[in-house]
Amino acid sequence: MRQFGLFYRKEMLEMARSYKWIWVPMVFLLLGVMQPVTTYYMPEILKHAGNMPAGTIITMPTPTAGEVLAQTLNQFGTIGVLVLVLSMMGIVSGERQSGVTSLIFTKPVSFIAYMTAKWASMLTLTAAAFACGYAGACYYTIQLIGSLDVGTVIQAGLMYMLWFVFVISVLLLISAWLPNSAGVAFTTMAFIMLLSFGTSLLSRYLSWSPSRLSTIASEILTKVETLSSVGPVLWISLCSILICVMLAVYRMQSQESISAKA
Amino acid sequence: MTLLKVDQLSKQFKQHQAVKKISFSIDEGRCVALLGPNGAGKTTTIHMLTGLLRPTSGDIQLYLQGKQVADRRPHLGYLPQMPVFYSWMTGREFVQYAGQLAGLSRQEAERRTEEWLEIVGIQDAAKRRIGGYSGGMKQRLGLAQALIHRPKLLILDEPVSALDPIGRRDVLRILEQIRQETTILFSTHILHDAEEICDDIILIEQGEIAVQGSLEHIRQSHSEPMIMIETLNEAQAKALEIAIRNKPYVHHVASEHQTLRVTVSQLEEAERGIMTEAVQHQIFIRKLEAGHSTLEDLFMKVVRA
Numbered sequence: 001m002r003q004f005g006l007f008y009r010k011e012m013l014e015m016a017r018s019y020k021w022i023w024v025p026m027v028f029l030l031l032g033v034m035q036p037v038t039t040y041y042m043p044e045i046l047k048h049a050g051n052m053p054a055g056t057i058i059t060m061p062t063p064t065a066g067e068v069l070a071q072t073l074n075q076f077g078t079i080g081v082l083v084l085v086l087s088m089m090g091i092v093s094g095e096r097q098s099g100v101t102s103l104i105f106t107k108p109v110s111f112i113a114y115m116t117a118k119w120a121s122m123l124t125l126t127a128a129a130f131a132c133g134y135a136g137a138c139y140y141t142i143q144l145i146g147s148l149d150v151g152t153v154i155q156a157g158l159m160y161m162l163w164f165v166f167v168i169s170v171l172l173l174i175s176a177w178l179p180n181s182a183g184v185a186f187t188t189m190a191f192i193m194l195l196s197f198g199t200s201l202l203s204r205y206l207s208w209s210p211s212r213l214s215t216i217a218s219e220i221l222t223k224v225e226t227l228s229s230v231g232p233v234l235w236i237s238l239c240s241i242l243i244c245v246m247l248a249v250y251r252m253q254s255q256e257s258i259s260a261k262a
Numbered sequence: 263m264t265l266l267k268v269d270q271l272s273k274q275f276k277q278h279q280a281v282k283k284i285s286f287s288i289d290e291g292r293c294v295a296l297l298g299p300n301g302a303g304k305t306t307t308i309h310m311l312t313g314l315l316r317p318t319s320g321d322i323q324l325y326l327q328g329k330q331v332a333d334r335r336p337h338l339g340y341l342p343q344m345p346v347f348y349s350w351m352t353g354r355e356f357v358q359y360a361g362q363l364a365g366l367s368r369q370e371a372e373r374r375t376e377e378w379l380e381i382v383g384i385q386d387a388a389k390r391r392i393g394g395y396s397g398g399m400k401q402r403l404g405l406a407q408a409l410i411h412r413p414k415l416l417i418l419d420e421p422v423s424a425l426d427p428i429g430r431r432d433v434l435r436i437l438e439q440i441r442q443e444t445t446i447l448f449s450t451h452i453l454h455d456a457e458e459i460c461d462d463i464i465l466i467e468q469g470e471i472a473v474q475g476s477l478e479h480i481r482q483s484h485s486e487p488m489i490m491i492e493t494l495n496e497a498q499a500k501a502l503e504i505a506i507r508n509k510p511y512v513h514h515v516a517s518e519h520q521t522l523r524v525t526v527s528q529l530e531e532a533e534r535g536i537m538t539e540a541v542q543h544q545i546f547i548r549k550l551e552a553g554h555s556t557l558e559d560l561f562m563k564v565v566r567a
Contacts, residue, residue, distance in 0.1 A: 003363065006359070006362050006363060010348075010359060013350075013351075014348065014350060017350040018350065098346045099342065099344070099345075099346040100346045100347060100348060102309075102312075102314055102340075102342050102346075103340070103342070103345060103346070103347070103360065103404075103407065104363065105313070105314060106312045106313065106314065106335060106338060106340040107335060107360065107363040107364045107411075108333060108335040108336040108363075108364065108365060109335075109363050256315065256316050257309070257314060257315045257316070258314050258315075
């Protein structure tokens with residue numbers, strides 16, 4: 001537990017000194033604010049686009065506040081995930097590759113504390129960035145489009161956050177598995193995309209898939225009757241997160257050589 | 263008293279057997295050099311001792327007051343060949359972090375950090391980020407982080423190979439200072455460094471132990487009568503080598519340019535014989551020295567064999 005605190009503080013400090021605490025929340029804030037603002041100004045933007053034949057009349061149904069927020073979540077799901085993966089891809093593999101692990105693991109340290117502290121630090125950064133972006137989106141949606149129901153917003157936010165936790169758990173596992181950071185980013189992105197794609201393609205069979213979490217969050221906001229029951233998705237997601245973290249610890253512990261350079 | 267006991271230790275990488283069933287033990291308070299040419303298996307052995315690499319077979323045991331300990335790591339200090347730190351940390355932060363990871367309380371780690379930074383001589387750079395440190399400073403920082411928890415056994419992988427003469431001198435001086443309290447095992451391919459501060463030598467070659475024992479003992483038991491002859495040029499040296507190679511008093515001839523180093527059975531007889539040969543073949547001898555082989559000759563013999 002003491003070592004967990006040490007590792008966690010070190011990760012926090014590293015994220016601060018590499019400015020991750022600034023740019024990751026910034027990207028999320030931008031993403032979050034852009035969606036309601038562009039939706040609001042869309043008629044203006046089109047009017048000034050200039051390449052429309054004269055006399056074109058565009059009528060667009062103004063989306064509801066819930067729909068705008070759901071679209072924001074979609075943005076988080078693509079660019080947001082990419083930013084998270086890129087900013088944290090080297091969290092384990094980078095240390096192994098540089099060789100600093102050979103100093104750390106010759107000290108009497110616990111693999112569980114090391115890995116769970118990394119996971120917790122990823123979680124902290126992700127939660128802060130997501131909270132920033134989501135709050136920004138809510139603020140501008142309320143200002144420009146219409147009021148939101150607080151309970152629904154929080155519920156959807158928590159659902160979506162769980163999806164992010166799943167993503168970073170997968171990232172931690174793959175970072176512990178593969179020796180280089182670029183490979184980690186590629187594999188994680190490929191896995192997440194395949195999972196999302198597969199789930200929407202085979203929604204009947206994969207109604208329990210963790211990637212349903214993002215769909216459920218949107219459905220909560222747009223008040224659409226949900227396709228799947230939420231219970232199994234929640235359980236499966238929580239279990240897969242736990243399994244990912246445990247496998248990551250096991251992988252670190254069981255490999256032949258701790259430093260990738262050995 | 264035995265501190266570390268290594269029994270039949272082997273490491274097999276895919277095709278290549280890096281370490282082949284080596285056994286040795288280290289007594290408390292000794293300074294031991296793991297000597298060998300590049301690629302002999304020194305680093306692999308050290309990685310297995312520190313627990314960074316899992317042995318293919320064999321056993322490593324660490325004893326504390328005669329009792330075997332389950333986890334070696336709290337009692338080991340380790341400095342890798344090219345230590346890598348978090349470049350965004352300052353020197354002071356890293357040593358403190360290492361101390362706390364080794365189980366020291368925060369206050370204790372802070373206090374000892376100052377002590378060690380001073381001993382290794384980088385207290386002036388302690389506030390700076392490690393990213394801007396030179397090779398020599400990193401080596402010193404590495405020593406400080408390896409020693410902060412007062413390990414029973416300090417393991418160093420090529421601690422001075424990459425340093426300039428001044429850095430080398432400083433690190434050897436620090437080792438000289440800490441060997442009073444700590445048992446030291448360090449690897450090197452430079453015999454001179456080993457001779458300077460070590461009590462015992464383990465000479466390994468191609469994953470096997472070639473010679474081991476105390477420096478004194480090795481010096482005595484492997485010292486053979488030897489004659490060093492310097493001739494006019496390489497051609498003459500070659501001619502003389504051919505002439506004396508199969509004489510009964512000659513054990514081994516090593517040639518280097520115009521110099522021959524001849525290991526012999528008996529000095530006087532050999533010298534007389536070599537002189538006769540030289541006269542017969544009209545070889546001009548510039549210099550002839552009769553003496554005994556040094557550790558370096560032994561090292562070369564083992565490595566080149």
